[in-house]
Amino acid sequence: MLTELHTNKRLQLVLGLVAGIAFGFLLQKGGVTTYDVILGQLPLTDFTMVKVMLSAVVTGMIGVYALRSLGLARLHPKSGSVGTTVVGGLIFGVGFAVLGYCPGTISGAIGQGSLDALIGGTVGILLGSWLFATFSPKLQKPVLSKGEFGPLTLPELLKVNAWAVVIPAAVILTAFLFALERTGW
Amino acid sequence: MEWLGMKQWSPYVVGIGIGMLSWLTFVLSDKPIGCSMAFARFSGMIERVFRGEKTLAKPYFKRYVPEITWDVMLVIGIVIGSFASALLSEQFQLTWVPSLWAATFGSAYFPRLLVAVIGGVLMGAGARWADGCTSGHGISGTLQLAVSSWLAVACFFAGGIVAAFVIFRVLGA
Numbered sequence: 001m002l003t004e005l006h007t008n009k010r011l012q013l014v015l016g017l018v019a020g021i022a023f024g025f026l027l028q029k030g031g032v033t034t035y036d037v038i039l040g041q042l043p044l045t046d047f048t049m050v051k052v053m054l055s056a057v058v059t060g061m062i063g064v065y066a067l068r069s070l071g072l073a074r075l076h077p078k079s080g081s082v083g084t085t086v087v088g089g090l091i092f093g094v095g096f097a098v099l100g101y102c103p104g105t106i107s108g109a110i111g112q113g114s115l116d117a118l119i120g121g122t123v124g125i126l127l128g129s130w131l132f133a134t135f136s137p138k139l140q141k142p143v144l145s146k147g148e149f150g151p152l153t154l155p156e157l158l159k160v161n162a163w164a165v166v167i168p169a170a171v172i173l174t175a176f177l178f179a180l181e182r183t184g185w
Numbered sequence: 186m187e188w189l190g191m192k193q194w195s196p197y198v199v200g201i202g203i204g205m206l207s208w209l210t211f212v213l214s215d216k217p218i219g220c221s222m223a224f225a226r227f228s229g230m231i232e233r234v235f236r237g238e239k240t241l242a243k244p245y246f247k248r249y250v251p252e253i254t255w256d257v258m259l260v261i262g263i264v265i266g267s268f269a270s271a272l273l274s275e276q277f278q279l280t281w282v283p284s285l286w287a288a289t290f291g292s293a294y295f296p297r298l299l300v301a302v303i304g305g306v307l308m309g310a311g312a313r314w315a316d317g318c319t320s321g322h323g324i325s326g327t328l329q330l331a332v333s334s335w336l337a338v339a340c341f342f343a344g345g346i347v348a349a350f351v352i353f354r355v356l357g358a
Contacts, residue, residue, distance in 0.1 A: 112270075
């Protein structure tokens with residue numbers, strides 16, 4: 001673990017910016033910063049977005065788990081609960097279809113000149129985030145805390161070695177992508 | 186360097202590139218890529234302009250301090266990176282209304298902006314509610330095999346597919 005690098009605040013800001021530039025460049029080249037491509041995914045007519053996501057997941061998963069086995073990286077799985085993950089996820093999904101961008105791709109859409117992203121969507125996301133930040137203490141007990149399961153990973157849930165999930169998951173997701181191509185999606 | 190000016194790359198090249206980028210962020214910054222947190226921090230920074238230090242007393246902003254952090258720089262970087270890519274492929278263009286929207290609902294910009302604000306409010310609240318978005322849960326969380334992230338992605342797509350159906354097949358029909 002490069003702990004010294006991780007605690008260098010100023011350098012981390014530079015690394016964040018560089019990672020963002022690379023991420024934004026890739027998103028734009030993938031076409032997923034475009035409303036038409038994102039809303040083509042939701043009625044399942046254009047699979048560009050799923051192809052980008054799943055190939056990122058397979059590549060990232062193998063690499064990050066390998067780096068973890070080598071002691072160079074640690075995992076940061078997020079805690080979840082039915083009240084946060086399911087309720088929030090469904091609200092997010094509806095917003096996703098209505099807006100046609102997500103928080104990452106909207107930043108890319110701004111970069112390529114989409115004014116509905118800059119003037120409409122960004123204002124909305126800022127307002128929505130602020131509303132949640134403001135009212136989340138009131139939601140904590142009645143909603144957010146329901147059905148908590150913590151920062152659990154699938155290998156922990158199944159009580160197996162991580163690679164016993166990583167390898168089959170990589171095979172299944174890759175096979176799914178091949179099947180998509182074979183059927184002409 | 187012709188490939189830098191191409192309009193679109195294979196989604197697999199892009200996906201593999203994003204996956205490899207995540208190796209780097211885990212090793213060099215001990216961080217998964219995620220974008221929605223930055224918007225919550227920006228909203229806190231704006232509130233701070235009006236309400237000053239009282240903003241920082243809110244429990245949410247105590248936990249996620251509204252200041253310039255790694256994730257905020259990441260989002261600023263995305264705008265720059267996408268701008269560079271669009272310039273190199275001569276795709277940069279100021280547009281008010283996406284073409285798919287215009288084909289269904291017309292090219293007037295006010296309705297699109299209004300709907301984008303409404304969608305943005307739902308998405309911003311939903312992302313913070315679920316503690317992640319399409320990148321934080323959808324890519325970074327699923328690649329770590331987090332149970333929360335796989336469940337979140339299923340809900341993102343469930344909500345999104347139903348809402349897209351209502352918008353384009355019911356309202357737009």
